[in-house]
Amino acid sequence: xxxxxxxxxxxxxxxxxxxxxxxxxxxxxxxxxxxxxxxxxxxxxxxxxxxxxxxxxxxxxxxxxxxxxxxxxxxxxxxxxxxxxxxxxxxxxxxxxxxxxxxxxxxxxxxxx
Amino acid sequence: xxxxxxxxxxxxxxxxxxxxxxxxxxxxxxxxxxxxxxxxxxxxxxxxxxxxxxxxxxxxxxxxxxxxxxxxxxxxxxxxxxxxxxxxxxxxxxxxxxxxxxxxxxxxxxxxx
Numbered sequence: 368x369x370x371x372x373x374x375x376x377x378x379x380x381x382x383x384x385x386x387x388x389x390x391x392x393x394x395x396x397x398x399x400x401x402x403x404x405x406x407x408x409x410x411x412x413x414x415x416x417x418x419x420x421x422x423x424x425x426x427x428x429x430x431x432x433x434x435x436x437x438x439x440x441x442x443x444x445x446x447x448x449x450x451x452x453x454x455x456x457x458x459x460x461x462x463x464x465x466x467x468x469x470x471x472x473x474x475x476x477x478x479x480x
Numbered sequence: 481x482x483x484x485x486x487x488x489x490x491x492x493x494x495x496x497x498x499x500x501x502x503x504x505x506x507x508x509x510x511x512x513x514x515x516x517x518x519x520x521x522x523x524x525x526x527x528x529x530x531x532x533x534x535x536x537x538x539x540x541x542x543x544x545x546x547x548x549x550x551x552x553x554x555x556x557x558x559x560x561x562x563x564x565x566x567x568x569x570x571x572x573x574x575x576x577x578x579x580x581x582x583x584x585x586x587x588x589x590x591x592x593x
Contacts (some may be wrong), residue, residue, distance in 0.1 A: 413582075468513075468572075469525070470522030472520075472521055473520075
């Protein structure tokens with residue numbers, strides 16, 4: 368079975384500052400990795416995904432993530448955040464393209480002026 | 481092109497009652513998954529339907545059942561509701577196989593009193 372750990376439940380940051388949201392996973396087989404964002408009272412929107420190939424993945428809204436197999440991590444980064452980035456961010460793992468997603472508990476990104 | 485739609489948006493039930501939630505997948509998608517997201521938690525996989533059959537199931541009791549119709553829409557049924565079933569129920573759709581992204585609906589907020 369696979370699992371996902373998001374080490375920070377909340378991350379406060381000032382607008383235009385860089386941010387990193389951490390994600391570590393555990394799995395005995397190869398995985399696919401995802402980051403989703405959830406705005407208040409909405410469903411989940413895919414930010415980016417790693418399936419294979421380059422370990423640096425670029426997503427929407429200026430976000431990127433790097434897959435590190437040796438450290439079993441998939442941290443999300445943005446060089447300069449905006450107030451509108453305030454939301455809940457979920458890291459997820461799947462062991463196959465048609466398999467279920469296993470989510471972490473989420474990180475609340477709070478951007479202030 | 482409509483995305484994933486879910487109905488109703490909100491629902492209030494009392495303990496012991498039964499509830500049915502509905503989901504229409506994104507156009508061109510034939511696989512539907514259901515997730516339960518308790519307050520402050522990440523989504524938990526309930527089950528997945530493809531070709532009108534349950535293909536995968538998470539760690540949920542038999543009180544949770546589902547159905548997929550020939551038009552690929554799906555229902556989630558929960559019997560004998562208890563307080564712990566209060567959550568946001570998310571539906572996600574994708575194309576079977578390949579590396580298609582799962583697209584999530586806005587969810588149904590179920591409150592059990």
